[in-house]
Amino acid sequence: MDDWRQRVDAVWAAADDAGEEATLAAIDALVAERPANDAEALFEAAGARDFAGREADAEPFYRAALAHGLPEPYRGQAIVQLASTLRNLDRPAESLSLLRDFLGAEPEHPLADAARAFAALSLFDDGMRADALREALYALAPHLARYGRAVTAYAAALDDDL
Incomplete structure (x- = not known):
């Protein structure tokens, strides 16, 4: 792992204690070290804005990160986080x-369950x-050791007119 990624991870590890504005400033300082089209840096910029409650500012960074070929494991995270951002923006x-x-393209992705949770919220x-x-x-x-089949059947039978 390179030094930049280690420093980014350290900022996120301290984010809850540091607070929104300090975390945003620290991530932005690290993002400034990378080229403007660096997909990972754009992803981190998006996440910092989300963390600070600035979803409208985060959206274009997520989209740019994905457009610039953000690699895994960050790509899946960016998709789920962008979807959450869109939901928070009332979309x-x-x-x-x-x-x-x-989910259609990658039903077995490690974040598929998280994607399904956000789909349920949407x-x-x-x-x-x-x-x-x-x-x-x-x-x-x-994930149910017992009753998984029953829960699946009951879910299929739910009335759409609730």
């Missing part, structure tokens, strides 16, 4: 579309309560 349908595309925000619960239950069922 749940756009969030859900992004997550559906991600469905809920978009007024599709039964679909939201169904999504959450489908994500949960494979």
Whole structure:
């Protein structure tokens, strides 16, 4: 791991204690060390803005990071975080579309369950309560040692008119 990544990770490790503004400033200082089109730096800039509650400012950084070929493991994180940002910007349908595309392309991605959780939140925000619960239950069922089959069946039978 290079020194830059170690310093970024150290900022995030201290973020809860440092607070939003100090974390944003520290990440921005590190981002400034990299080229303007550096996908990882753009991703970190986006995350810092999200952390500081500046979702509208975070969105273009996420999009730029993805457009510049952000590698894994950060790409999956950026997609989930961008979807969450879109949801927080009151654009749940756009969030859900992004997550559906991600899950359709990579259903076994390590962040697939997180994507499904955010999809459930987006469905809920978009007024599709039964679909939201169904999504959450489908994500949960494979992790149940017992009753996974039953939970899956009950989720399938949920009434969309809730």
